[in-house]
Amino acid sequence: MAEITLANLAHSYLPDPRTGDDFALKEMNHVWRDGEAYALLGSSGCGKSTLLNIISGLLRPSHGRVLFDGRDVTDAPTAERNIGQVFQFPVVYDTMTVRENLAFPLRNRRMPAAEIARLVQKVGAMIGMEAELDRKARGLTADAKQKISLGRGMVREDVNALLFDEPLTVIDPHMKWELRTQLKKLHQDFGHTMIYVTHDQTEALTFADKVVVMYDGRVVQIGTPQELFERPAHTFVGYFIGSPGMNLFDAQVAGRRARIDGASFDLPAPYVTGRGRVQVGVRPEFVRLATGGGGVPARIDRIEDVGRHRIVRLTVAGGEVSALVPEDGTLPADVDGIVFDPAGINVYEDDWRVAPSAGQEAA
């Protein structure tokens, strides 16, 4: 088990990168703390696999260093780093049985046979394939093969870190939940440093203590699920996490006052903004419907019933906005605007969150 440090790390697949767009990973400094379980969340193509492959040594970063417990491993081969990694698409050794597949990483490390047998039996039970241990891996279904891949990743107990690259994509939803529970249990039992890549926010939020959100080759926020929900550091986090995502309004902000589409209202704290594009972000949970001309002008387009609550879709200043209202209450007939719960207001400049001015937040 190890603490993994990324120092000034950046990567470009091009031989001669010039602009920021040439980089699949933009420069980052980040420490993955020993024994913690992280979820790495981001839309497809944002550099998640690239980052994992750099940590495991399958890819050498074009810039910066990778350190394990302070030791520079940037040029160390994968085998030396002793890392477990599971890929998105199943990889099994066709000519071997399921048992031999699971034992393969242990055999390569020349473990005693008795120890191998014990670990294989254990992991066979974890992935629910005890009964099929002696079958040839060739000809198994895709999700059985993926369970084997997962098992091969989990079978070694002495790894420095476990990396999962969207491992449950091809597995059906029920089994997904079951396997995720097994992974969490594995983490509780052994305390490996774990990084679990996904583009599914529910998966990320249920798996990990810390969620790392990536966007366009950058880590844009690291935090608990609650922090990501309440204080998204980047408009992408607001939009990507939550269902539906955060509403964004172009606004003018001056101190404690904000104006959206001609209507002005008070902010919970004073903000100082620069010359960039200023936006106010409010999650649908904090949007209230208003009547009698008391808010930002809005028109209801439609109402969707999603079980526990209803989503009201409105048009504000030409853009679409969502609000969540409880299932039971009746909607007033004459809604003509929206107001915001002060607890849920965030201010953004050029997509990054602006912190309220220091010392006055409590006021």
Place this chain on the structure above:
Amino acid sequence: MNKTVNQKAWFLVLPVLVLVAFSAVIPLMTVVNYSVQDTFGNNVFFWNGLRWFQDMLESDRMWNALGRQVVFSSIILAIEVPLGVFVALNMPKRGFWASFCLVLMSLPLLIPWNVVGTIWQIFGRVDIGLLGHTLDAVGIDYNYTQGFIAAWATVIAMDVWHWTSLVALLAYAGLQSIPDAYYQAAKIDQASRWAVFRYIELPKMTGVLMIAILLRFMDSFMIYTEPFVVTGGGPGNATTFLSIDLVKMALGQFDLGPAAAFSLMYFLVIMAISWVFYTVMTNLDNRESRR
């Protein structure tokens, strides 16, 4: 689906029947015809039963040629298959050099048999050939027209030079179909280079390798032009393989009857071995595609 019966459909098969008849069946039947008759000349033939077949089966000459043939095919398979796989494993996977190697590898395959024979015939000559002269200069007694070993070594080297590319190209195609993820997983699992070959590369290559072996076997079993040009079957009968012996018998000595019987048996042997190969291959395929 309802099928209607219409005997006129046979007419649709007729063109193929005619074609096959003229291209294969009729020529083959003339050979069959010769194999059961004898003649004292003047184009007068009389029935000879299975005598020629009996003679051929009892003749040392045919068994010796068959023996040489089997040894030759075994040796070139034993060299070309591992060597071809080795070459394929070491070829670049992508980029300019991959294309360059592919072109380079295909060159020997494009050269006609008799040209290959001529190239080696000159290459190996002690007086003017680069190979022959060099070997002679370093004191190795090399003369493919007189030495048994030298003749065999030349014929085998020539076949390896001409055909290893085929095995390499087929094996390369098999290797190219392996996704990168397999190699990545193997690194994570800390597999040795040998384990990667044994458990990832070899299983993915078995299909194409079977085809390569079948093609090389059939082709080498029928080899004629190249050794004929270089050694003419000599020294003595050292490199007289089946085809060379057959041509000697049919055209050299004009023993049409025995030669016909010989060629029919030759044909049957190749058919039988190819059939065994085919059966093994389809069984392998079935095993792979089952569930």
